[in-house]
Amino acid sequence: MTKTADIVIIGGGISGATIGYFLLKNGAKNVVILERDYLTAGATGRCGAGIRQQWGTELNCLMAKFSCEFFENAVDELGYDHDLEFCQGGYLMLISTEKELEQSRKNVALQNSLGIESRMLTTDEIKEIVPKLNTDGLLAGTFHGRDGHLNPFHTTQAFAEAFKRLGGEIYLHTNVEDIIAENGHIKGVKTNRGTISTNTVVNAAGGYSQQIAEMAGTKLPLYSERHNILVTEQVERILTPVLMSFSLNFYCQQVPHGAFLMGRTCADQPRDLRVTADSSFPIEMAKSITKVMPPLKKLRMLRQWAGLYNMSPDKHPIYGESPDIAGFYTAAGFSGRGFMIAPATGQSMAEIILGLKPTLPWEKLGLSRFDKGDLILEPSVV
Secondary structure (H helix, E strand, O other): OOOEOOEEEEOOOHHHHHHHHHHHHOOOOOEEEEOOOOOOOOHHHHOOOEEOOOOOOHHHHHHHHHHHHHHHOHHHHHOOOOOOOOEOOOEEEEEOOHHHHHHHHHHHHHHHHOOOOOEEEOHHHHHHHOOOOOOOOOOEEEEEOOOEEOOHHHHHHHHHHHHHHOOOEEEOOOOEEEEEEEOOEEEEEEEOOEEEEOOOEEEOOHHHHHHHHHHHOOOOOOEEEEEEEEEEEEOOOOOOOEEEEOOOOEEEEEOOOOEEEEEEOOOOOOOOOOOOOOOOHHHHHHHHHHHHOHHHHHOOEEEEEEEEEEEOOOOOOEEEEOOOOEOEEEEEOOOOOOOOOHHHHHHHHHHHHHOOOOOOOHHHHOOHHHHHOOOOOOOOOO
């Protein structure tokens, strides 16, 4: 293992991989990624991998739009030899309350103003897109055809391979044991395989980002929360878009090989690092989804699993350098959408670390916003 590095990134998920790639693409040298297990071992390999641009804040819309456009050309951009399975069948957002309807109209107006061509739908128009949908109890919907979902394993591998081609190094099964800081400055990273001297560390450790920050001698206002997903047997395709509803509390997609992947937010989930399965989740998930998609009643569930959402106080990520430790940077607190905005994360963190002109308004995502009360509240989350 190398003894020195200009930049050490902690975390081998999609965020760490994209940050590494964009750093090297923008002129950085001698960049290392450390992963305690294998690539995608954390939240990336456990996520639903949805890609949507239908958000309720300008910042989220811009970050999602940037990322979606990158994903559309990622195979060529990254020089990957396989398909990322980016299925752009759209996101169909189902609306069942007057409050949600009012917010959705505002969201669509905002999205359209930013070049995202989403639109409001009547229940009849919803049925045209998904004929097997039960629209009883629905008021309307929104739809954007360039949204969709892709394969998180291939996508992370594509970034990792491109990162290595540009000269980056990845060390798997390498556990960070301590971060060395002296007089408020980063000096190195101690691992189970040796110590790397460096003046710059990027914390992209997902659910473990709080522990990494504590090693450096600082704190982050984050917590990790368990979220569950299930997958079914493979069947004939009956669903093209991703179905999602805030008020009905679910998302559901049919992946390329025919299985259904779905999740919902469950109450009283542990706020720690447990990823054990919640036995009540499949029951509640089945109740939610079969109301709107009756044909799914006949499906057999194959398995379920859980991953960690790393939550911030305003459900937006933290980007930037620690005010306490020079050279210690954070990209964490994605609150369940780290995968879909990963290209925006990579580009933004590269600009922050290298002192480049902002492509996106990442200045709003620094730690100081919590002390100032400048929270960015997203109205449209499950």
